[in-house]
Amino acid sequence: MDPRIREHAEVVADHSVDLSAGDDVVIVAPPEADDLVTALHEVIGDRGANPIALSGNDRFQRAYLRARDEEFETPSHEQALIEETDVYIAIRANRNVTETSDVDPETNAAYSQAHQPILDERLSKRWCLTQYPAPANAQLAEMSSEAYENFVWDAILKDWDAVREHQAQMVDILDPADEVRIVSGDTTDVTMSVDGNPTLNDYGEKNLPGGEVFTAPIPDSVEGEVLFDKPLYHQGREVTGVYLEFDGGEVIDHSAEKNEDVLTEVLETDEGARRLGELGIGMNRDIDRFSYNMLFDEKMGDTVHMAVGRAYGDTVGEDNEQNQSAVHVDMIVDMSEDSYIEVDGEVVQRDGTFRFEDGEDD
Amino acid sequence: MDPRIREHAEVVADHSVDLSAGDDVVIVAPPEADDLVTALHEVIGDRGANPIALSGNDRFQRAYLRARDEEFETPSHEQALIEETDVYIAIRANRNVTETSDVDPETNAAYSQAHQPILDERLSKRWCLTQYPAPANAQLAEMSSEAYENFVWDAILKDWDAVREHQAQMVDILDPADEVRIVSGDTTDVTMSVDGNPTLNDYGEKNLPGGEVFTAPIPDSVEGEVLFDKPLYHQGREVTGVYLEFDGGEVIDHSAEKNEDVLTEVLETDEGARRLGELGIGMNRDIDRFSYNMLFDEKMGDTVHMAVGRAYGDTVGEDNEQNQSAVHVDMIVDMSEDSYIEVDGEVVQRDGTFRFEDGEDD
Numbered sequence: 001m002d003p004r005i006r007e008h009a010e011v012v013a014d015h016s017v018d019l020s021a022g023d024d025v026v027i028v029a030p031p032e033a034d035d036l037v038t039a040l041h042e043v044i045g046d047r048g049a050n051p052i053a054l055s056g057n058d059r060f061q062r063a064y065l066r067a068r069d070e071e072f073e074t075p076s077h078e079q080a081l082i083e084e085t086d087v088y089i090a091i092r093a094n095r096n097v098t099e100t101s102d103v104d105p106e107t108n109a110a111y112s113q114a115h116q117p118i119l120d121e122r123l124s125k126r127w128c129l130t131q132y133p134a135p136a137n138a139q140l141a142e143m144s145s146e147a148y149e150n151f152v153w154d155a156i157l158k159d160w161d162a163v164r165e166h167q168a169q170m171v172d173i174l175d176p177a178d179e180v181r182i183v184s185g186d187t188t189d190v191t192m193s194v195d196g197n198p199t200l201n202d203y204g205e206k207n208l209p210g211g212e213v214f215t216a217p218i219p220d221s222v223e224g225e226v227l228f229d230k231p232l233y234h235q236g237r238e239v240t241g242v243y244l245e246f247d248g249g250e251v252i253d254h255s256a257e258k259n260e261d262v263l264t265e266v267l268e269t270d271e272g273a274r275r276l277g278e279l280g281i282g283m284n285r286d287i288d289r290f291s292y293n294m295l296f297d298e299k300m301g302d303t304v305h306m307a308v309g310r311a312y313g314d315t316v317g318e319d320n321e322q323n324q325s326a327v328h329v330d331m332i333v334d335m336s337e338d339s340y341i342e343v344d345g346e347v348v349q350r351d352g353t354f355r356f357e358d359g360e361d362d
Numbered sequence: 363m364d365p366r367i368r369e370h371a372e373v374v375a376d377h378s379v380d381l382s383a384g385d386d387v388v389i390v391a392p393p394e395a396d397d398l399v400t401a402l403h404e405v406i407g408d409r410g411a412n413p414i415a416l417s418g419n420d421r422f423q424r425a426y427l428r429a430r431d432e433e434f435e436t437p438s439h440e441q442a443l444i445e446e447t448d449v450y451i452a453i454r455a456n457r458n459v460t461e462t463s464d465v466d467p468e469t470n471a472a473y474s475q476a477h478q479p480i481l482d483e484r485l486s487k488r489w490c491l492t493q494y495p496a497p498a499n500a501q502l503a504e505m506s507s508e509a510y511e512n513f514v515w516d517a518i519l520k521d522w523d524a525v526r527e528h529q530a531q532m533v534d535i536l537d538p539a540d541e542v543r544i545v546s547g548d549t550t551d552v553t554m555s556v557d558g559n560p561t562l563n564d565y566g567e568k569n570l571p572g573g574e575v576f577t578a579p580i581p582d583s584v585e586g587e588v589l590f591d592k593p594l595y596h597q598g599r600e601v602t603g604v605y606l607e608f609d610g611g612e613v614i615d616h617s618a619e620k621n622e623d624v625l626t627e628v629l630e631t632d633e634g635a636r637r638l639g640e641l642g643i644g645m646n647r648d649i650d651r652f653s654y655n656m657l658f659d660e661k662m663g664d665t666v667h668m669a670v671g672r673a674y675g676d677t678v679g680e681d682n683e684q685n686q687s688a689v690h691v692d693m694i695v696d697m698s699e700d701s702y703i704e705v706d707g708e709v710v711q712r713d714g715t716f717r718f719e720d721g722e723d724d
Contacts, residue, residue: 021432022435024437024438024439024440026439029417031393031396031417034393034419034421037417037419037422038419038421038422038425039425041422041423041425041426041429042425042426042428042429043429044426044429045425045426045427045428045429045430046429046430048430048432050435050437050439050440051422051426052416052437052439052440052443053416053417053419053422054414054415054416054417055391055393055399055415055416055417057396057399057400057415059396059400060399060400060403060413060415061403063400063401063403063404063407064403064404064406064407064413065407066404066407067403067404067405067406067407067408068407068408068410070383070410073384073412075386075412075414076386076446077386077388077412077414077443077444077446077447077448078386078412078414078443079446080442080443080445080446081414081439081440081442081443081446082439083442084438084439084441084442084443085439086439
């Protein structure tokens, strides 16, 4: 077994979910990730905790959802399992990333809605979402399997304490700030207030890889226009050249080069889907390319991402409005060239170099 | 997908566990059985029930057990899951049947003991244990993968109502009986009382395949000697030519041609391990060969099996003693030639033909 698999398991256990003796642990993983799940069982055994492994197999889910036509209910056995667990570890890995492409989106949505109480319960635990480098995921990223393994493990097997300290410098700038302006080339110039909204430091706990700092814009404060450089991959379809224009916080105009209808559908989901729910700064420079996987893409070094839709509760100050929506769709702007981030009138990042990195190599 | 896989799933759902809309269902299966688990998800979706799939992967269990050195506890998350479920389906299938051969037996025993409350809970549900024909199981049976698939599905895809009716004739003989005598060649002549102990009809519900009728001997009533014709496969080791001599219900002498020490270890587990806990009559004639898999072997047509160790509660009359033990180890006598079963002095089966089959073809 590749020694990085055991290291990966140790990072999940010891860093991401802070595993202790006696913890009850749920692991959800597809068979492609068997090696990592085996290594996790070894670590969990060593730490004196209690694992149970669920099959996160897309084939099962597809077969079930296509066969079911009645209304869904919240299964009490699954809810009881999640209520009683201390730790929840979800591993992504695919045999075929388009396995559920012929499931009716409405069925999917009805299933998700019935499972919302279980999802909420899960998010109240110590949890981690990570990726195992399966060949189908390499294919989606247009990489060889070996190059993709290197890419995934370079992004994951890091000194996360050092990452936390490095990123804290950006948190210290953004957390007390009022106005943020993002400028890139001639196509992106957008301003928004983050006044009173906390900025969080993601250093590989709930998401592994981590590597971003993020907050929520004040919903009605967003003004200007953004051309997103990186494609959006939504429900199995690629949307390129996404352009959004904001006025009073709302998207008042939008277009895309490819699959604009997917973008339109997202924006028309509900009222909150036309407003921003997140502003994030990608700071993981080991993620040096786009891989059609938001778990990695949004942490890519020298990028900024904005999400239309729901804001995370812990990024919203208690006197501020939390943007509500059924969706949360991230989109990415490349900040590596001809770009800058301005906070309260001061440039804090230019062409991918932060103010606090002046004189440092990147 | 082989159409027999879908049929198999339907037999499990509709016959074995009597699935209804709204049922919460737990499936435990290794990745080798993915096709059957997919088909089960289709059937479960169609019937309006709620599945959750656990990974019954030997590699995980081995890694966990070898790493863990503290005492085991009963995990509350797994217990909550099983308490809340209505139906429990366990599927056996192996990639390597000796995967856990280097786990310390004491560790295994400690794990099992800590999980006993979960096992008890499971047995109180509608449950089914079945087999998917994986290549490693074919190898153990010394068969090609295709021949083994035919063997497994011939034994499973039967008219179970007809089986129930056929076997009921033997239940009607054994249930009210007092003394049973099993004679085979010069080597087996054993008598025992089953007075007051119910005889159960196994027609593919909790075990799939089914195909036996079984009861419990009165613990101190067993007298005589038995040479078991079929090998015993215990904890990854084969024991052949097992011979037991009984007096007052206790094994007073034993031997084996190969791996006698395994047999000795079983008999020395505790006091109950030296007494019989089960007498069963194998009646599934589609199981026409030994496959080193007790789920099949004990139901083989024209055989009798006896288990040393624990008696099943529902085969013990309320005024009778239930043999208690940590083990339950089945062993098989071939009754197809030079053999007979006598019940209260009357021959009820001779050379594999039951009294109620006289004039029938078998």
